[in-house]
Amino acid sequence: MxxxxxxxxxxxxxxxLSLGSFVLVEEDIMSLAASLAAFAIGLLKINLVFGSxxxxxxxxxxxxxxxxxxxxxxxxxxxxxxxxxxxx
Amino acid sequence: xxxxxxxxxxxxxxxxxxSGNTTGDHARLPGDEGVWFFIVADMCMFAVFFLLFMVGQAxxxxxxxxxxxxxxxxxxxxxxxxxxxxxxxxARAVNAARAGEWHIARRRIIYALLVGSCxxxxxxxxxxxxxAAGITIQTSEFFTYYFAFTGIHFLxxxxxxxxxxxxxxxxxxxxNPHRLKWIESAGNYWHMVDLLWMILFPMIYLAGGWx
Amino acid sequence: xxxxxxxxSYGTWKFCAWNGMIFMAVFMIFWxxxxxxxxxxxxxxxxxxIADYFRDNRNMVRLGMVISMTFAVSYAVWGISIGKVMDxxxxxxxxxxxLQVWGAGLTVVPILVSSSFWLTGAYxxxxxxxxxxxxxxxxxxxxxDLAYSVTSVQMIALGFGCLRDNRAQPFFPKWVxxxxxxVGFMFxxxxxxxxxxxxxxxxxxxxxxxxxxxxxxxxxxxxxWYLLKAINxxxxxxxx
Numbered sequence: 001m002x003x004x005x006x007x008x009x010x011x012x013x014x015x016x017l018s019l020g021s022f023v024l025v026e027e028d029i030m031s032l033a034a035s036l037a038a039f040a041i042g043l044l045k046i047n048l049v050f051g052s053x054x055x056x057x058x059x060x061x062x063x064x065x066x067x068x069x070x071x072x073x074x075x076x077x078x079x080x081x082x083x084x085x086x087x088x
Numbered sequence: 089x090x091x092x093x094x095x096x097x098x099x100x101x102x103x104x105x106x107s108g109n110t111t112g113d114h115a116r117l118p119g120d121e122g123v124w125f126f127i128v129a130d131m132c133m134f135a136v137f138f139l140l141f142m143v144g145q146a147x148x149x150x151x152x153x154x155x156x157x158x159x160x161x162x163x164x165x166x167x168x169x170x171x172x173x174x175x176x177x178x179a180r181a182v183n184a185a186r187a188g189e190w191h192i193a194r195r196r197i198i199y200a201l202l203v204g205s206c207x208x209x210x211x212x213x214x215x216x217x218x219x220a221a222g223i224t225i226q227t228s229e230f231f232t233y234y235f236a237f238t239g240i241h242f243l244x245x246x247x248x249x250x251x252x253x254x255x256x257x258x259x260x261x262x263x264n265p266h267r268l269k270w271i272e273s274a275g276n277y278w279h280m281v282d283l284l285w286m287i288l289f290p291m292i293y294l295a296g297g298w299x
Numbered sequence: 300x301x302x303x304x305x306x307x308s309y310g311t312w313k314f315c316a317w318n319g320m321i322f323m324a325v326f327m328i329f330w331x332x333x334x335x336x337x338x339x340x341x342x343x344x345x346x347x348x349i350a351d352y353f354r355d356n357r358n359m360v361r362l363g364m365v366i367s368m369t370f371a372v373s374y375a376v377w378g379i380s381i382g383k384v385m386d387x388x389x390x391x392x393x394x395x396x397x398l399q400v401w402g403a404g405l406t407v408v409p410i411l412v413s414s415s416f417w418l419t420g421a422y423x424x425x426x427x428x429x430x431x432x433x434x435x436x437x438x439x440x441x442x443x444d445l446a447y448s449v450t451s452v453q454m455i456a457l458g459f460g461c462l463r464d465n466r467a468q469p470f471f472p473k474w475v476x477x478x479x480x481x482v483g484f485m486f487x488x489x490x491x492x493x494x495x496x497x498x499x500x501x502x503x504x505x506x507x508x509x510x511x512x513x514x515x516x517x518x519x520x521x522x523x524w525y526l527l528k529a530i531n532x533x534x535x536x537x538x539x
Contacts, residue, residue: 078287
């Protein structure tokens, strides 16, 4: 899915999401869920940047597809890396 | 999700083949394909960095958590907001260029540069406080990766500053048929710097726990 | 229109272009294989381990480095052949062509000199203390890794120079040019190598050996592929 919205709305969303991830983790620093959410927010933000700032759509083959694969691979790396840690 | 179409103002002419359509809904790939190759290659390299960090953290979580606790996440957050804002100015600069409003595009690139430069200042401040506290690239594996990966990112940031400055010069050249591609490519590179930080920030400063 | 001499010696030019592949094959087989440099011995190994490497493999290392030193010049020959194609893109005596040729030529120096260090270590290892042999090995790796910038100059000049090709079908596609620029830029991570004896940034590490050397090993075949095609096109009269 390409998240393409007006740049001004994108900016507000990106800022809110950034603050949100910061607050989430600060509230519960030893929570797997909070850490996962922080990464998920980061990946969502990247998707927003692809669509709303870079204006990269699905018709722009193969680049959008390649970057989607990149997002998926990074998501697996980050999630797996967190899941194997000892949590309280 | 809505696309906002900004039509060129009456009498406004786009001199370099732009349609005046400032949305992202172009059949044409924004920017130069070769630059996209460079961007993807760099992002793949950073994916390797992310893997190395997460593997290292999995092997010694306590050490990573103790080291992470020595960072100030608020600095990372402010830097995130700086890059996001700078990226916004750059995206709007590209929109202006597509509408043929080159002087507005140049102004917005200048704003992107001014705001973006604050990232550099804050990064240097952060590095110097760490070093003053006796924390260096050899202090621990966490801080090896902290200095190396944010340092390589910082190098990309500095190159991005250079690219934007060159772009400013290119936009002055009314006779240059490639200046739209130039600003789009420069913008894509600048957004890459931004989006890499969107992983670096949570990975280094936030996620994984502190001790 | 580039004014060339009437005798363009396309056969010689293509042979020079093939030197890129000759260099890589020799480098991998003799420097890497016989020289036991793929991968390097770890920086945190004791001196005795490095001494054993030289003493137990002296003839293989000698042969590996002799051939490596003999064919080091192939990289410069290759660079000159690339330069002649760049003449057709940029016109004769362009600064980027000069930088590419000089960068390729200077790349020969660290390969020659570092190979001589490995060769020296293997020359009379029984007579030298372990620490001296370790020193030779360290010197060789520090030189070959940290001399990256001369090769970066070649790669970046090649990339930016060949991006200026205005042909409908450029001699070097854009992605090849940008790959060249990217590899040249990526080598800067080697600056971290002297600070680590273990981990990803050490001489044997994932980043500073495996990734850096792999992207370098595939660089020459890619460039040589398009280089030979370019020479053939020029020979057919597409050089203008």
